Amino acid sequence: MILDLIYLDYAATTPLHPSVAEYMRKVQSEAYFNPASNHAAGRLSLAVVHHAAIELAQLFNVNPERFIWTSGATESNNLAILGAAKQREHRGKHLITMRTEHKAVVDAFLFLEKQGFEVTWLAPNLDGQLPLDLFEAALRDDTQLVSIMHINNEIGTIQDIEKIGSICRKRDITFHVDGAQATGKIAVDLAALPVDLYSMTAHKFYGPKGAGSLYVAEDVLIEPLMFGGNQQHRMRPGTLAVDLIAGLGKAASVAQRKMTDDLKHLSSLKKQLMQGLQGIDGLHINGPSKDGYPGILNVGVEDIEGESLLKALEPLCVATGSACNSQSLEPSYVLRAIGRSDIEAQSAIRFSLGRMTTSDEIDKAVSLYCRAVKRLRSISPGPIL
Amino acid sequence: MSDSPYNPVVHDCFTNPIHVGDVIGGPTAYFEDQGMRIRLSAGIIDSSIVELRFRAWGCPHIIAAVELFCRQFEGRNVQDLEQFETGPIMQDLAVPIEKTGRILVLEDTIRSLKAAINDHLTIK
Numbered sequence: 001m002i003l004d005l006i007y008l009d010y011a012a013t014t015p016l017h018p019s020v021a022e023y024m025r026k027v028q029s030e031a032y033f034n035p036a037s038n039h040a041a042g043r044l045s046l047a048v049v050h051h052a053a054i055e056l057a058q059l060f061n062v063n064p065e066r067f068i069w070t071s072g073a074t075e076s077n078n079l080a081i082l083g084a085a086k087q088r089e090h091r092g093k094h095l096i097t098m099r100t101e102h103k104a105v106v107d108a109f110l111f112l113e114k115q116g117f118e119v120t121w122l123a124p125n126l127d128g129q130l131p132l133d134l135f136e137a138a139l140r141d142d143t144q145l146v147s148i149m150h151i152n153n154e155i156g157t158i159q160d161i162e163k164i165g166s167i168c169r170k171r172d173i174t175f176h177v178d179g180a181q182a183t184g185k186i187a188v189d190l191a192a193l194p195v196d197l198y199s200m201t202a203h204k205f206y207g208p209k210g211a212g213s214l215y216v217a218e219d220v221l222i223e224p225l226m227f228g229g230n231q232q233h234r235m236r237p238g239t240l241a242v243d244l245i246a247g248l249g250k251a252a253s254v255a256q257r258k259m260t261d262d263l264k265h266l267s268s269l270k271k272q273l274m275q276g277l278q279g280i281d282g283l284h285i286n287g288p289s290k291d292g293y294p295g296i297l298n299v300g301v302e303d304i305e306g307e308s309l310l311k312a313l314e315p316l317c318v319a320t321g322s323a324c325n326s327q328s329l330e331p332s333y334v335l336r337a338i339g340r341s342d343i344e345a346q347s348a349i350r351f352s353l354g355r356m357t358t359s360d361e362i363d364k365a366v367s368l369y370c371r372a373v374k375r376l377r378s379i380s381p382g383p384i385l
Numbered sequence: 386m387s388d389s390p391y392n393p394v395v396h397d398c399f400t401n402p403i404h405v406g407d408v409i410g411g412p413t414a415y416f417e418d419q420g421m422r423i424r425l426s427a428g429i430i431d432s433s434i435v436e437l438r439f440r441a442w443g444c445p446h447i448i449a450a451v452e453l454f455c456r457q458f459e460g461r462n463v464q465d466l467e468q469f470e471t472g473p474i475m476q477d478l479a480v481p482i483e484k485t486g487r488i489l490v491l492e493d494t495i496r497s498l499k500a501a502i503n504d505h506l507t508i509k
Contacts, residue, residue: 305420307444311391311399342420379405379448381415381424381440 006361006368007317010354011153011181011296016247017206017254017355024208024247035240036231045242052249056213059183059252060190060198063218068236069245072212073180074104076199077147079214079236080176081108083222084145084197085117088174092142096120096135099337100128100157101149105178109147127288128157128338136167145174150182154334154350155287156296158186165194174220180204184255185262185295196220202244206355207251211244262355266294269353269362273297276366280373286335286348295354300340300347304376309349312372316365319350391445392479398449404456406438412505414497419486421447423494425455429502432463446480447487453477454491463506466499 016024027048035046053064070076085095097109099121109119120138125131130148146168148159161177168175176197182188184205190198198215202208216222222235229237255262274297277283282302301309306320320332331345340348351365391399407413408426415424421443428436437455441448453474458465471488474480480488 303442305443308399308448311445346420379402379440380442381422 005315005317006364008351008353008357008361008365009317009319010357011204011350011352012319013203013209014206014354015356016208017251019254020207020247020250023250024243027243027246031242031246033242035242036229045240048242048246049240052245052252055249055253059256060188060215061192062190062215066215066217068214068216068232069240069248070212070214070236071210072203073102073178073199073201074212076201076212076214077102077104077176077178077180078108079225080197080199080222081105081145081147082112082225083235084174084176084220085112086223087221088144091144091172092140093117094120094140094143096122096138096143096146098122098124098130098148100124100152100154100334101147102153102178102180105147105149124157124338126338127292128152128155128334129288130159130164132160132163132167135164139167139171139173143171143173145176147176147178149178149180150188151179151185151293151296152287152334153181154296154332155298155338156292156294157288158182158291158293161195162193168196169194181293181296184252184259185293187259190215190217197222202248202251205251205255208244208247211241211248213248258355263294265355266353266357269357269359270294270297272359272362273351273353273366276362277369280370284344286338286340296350296352298335298348298350300335300344300349301373302347303343303380303382304347304373306346306348308376309347309372312376313349313368316368318365319352320346320348390481391449394453395445395449395478398452398456398478399445402448402452404438404452404459405440407440408436408438411436412498412501414494414501416490416494416497418490418493421487421490423447423451423490425451425494425498427498427502429463429505432506434459434461434463434466434502443487443490444484446478446484447491449478450474450480450488450491451494454495463499463502466495466502469495 031045031048033041033045035049053067057064095117113119148164151158165175174196177195179198179200183200196217201212224235231237284300286298286300310320331342335345335348408428411426411428413426424440426438427434437459439451439455441451471492475488
């Protein structure tokens, strides 16, 4: 076991909440049956799935029947975007998204471009926000789908989903939101918000990996991506992973209970982190300096290379770029989109804080960061000549 | 089990570099490419490299590569610099293939250092 790590990468994944783990173990041993089976054991598992849907529905204030179970946000995003675009092809072939979306969204749109759809890739402002005037100017008569993420996974920008959704609704445009980083973190009332499709994954809010869901509003139709059974109204066939779904539901329930305290805790820690780092010469914040999600702080520092910084920060576990992209040598496209240069983007470190993060860990992180920057600057030949 | 992208040699050379600095007044070479920046300087007595120092900006593999080069060539004859090849150092450090270009920046810097040393010896 790794005991000395300081884990500040909660936007990449979170640990299972103990009560979630305990409940999942119980389901694995006592309700492992196929919920599609028409016998008492099968009905027991089906009841577990229904209970999870109720817990998730309570988090979003919607009807439990509106959720499709998936393997995670990547699948939910693909199902939403590809499924909606194909379903409403008759409505038009123009789609809109942002340059700062997660790869699961970006790649789905790139696929649709190859299929003959036209995609407008909107640029954010320096804070990562979608400028609404730019958005409205991009809308066309044949625009049929808009996809915007709720909280950006790299820089923590919270988009104005309500305003974007209202504009979409007035024009009969399907609105999908990638809510992977927002679910269980901030209040999302899908009964009140003009959102048609909302993607989520359990492991970002202390649930299990491999479990996700797609909320589909009433009267919204999407085409399935997979075929092979009657499960989930043929929208996503395949035997349901009862234990994972149960874990997702329980995590949603815990998140709803702890949300206010979590946000207070994270806001306090982020303030402490920002205060600790502010004395570093050449430090800048990537993304919103205020009003962003308190669990994410992305900073860069002049004349420091990101991969070396990450190595020098050990045993601190943070991210350069997004976790899904950290194997790549390319600078983050999200940071490029908000106007950072390659060099600036390369020095970026994302601190993402969570429920278990302590004030002591923030102190240690600040100390490690300051020491690493000082050491790498002492090795550097100086700025580019 | 280790999933670290860095082997123990990289870890040691990156974490404990003993050749960081400058040889003031010695032959010096600076090269930048692929987003990497390297400066090498040498202390030369007769035809011996008595001191090698570096400064570098880049990923852990490039910093470790420059440190390893200094460890291997300090104390040797100037002519031995001809023997430097990128292959063995890439092997020692298990440099991923996609970073080959970065190691070539080191090779270019060493070539420049050799030229600077030759100029230095000619003037002497």
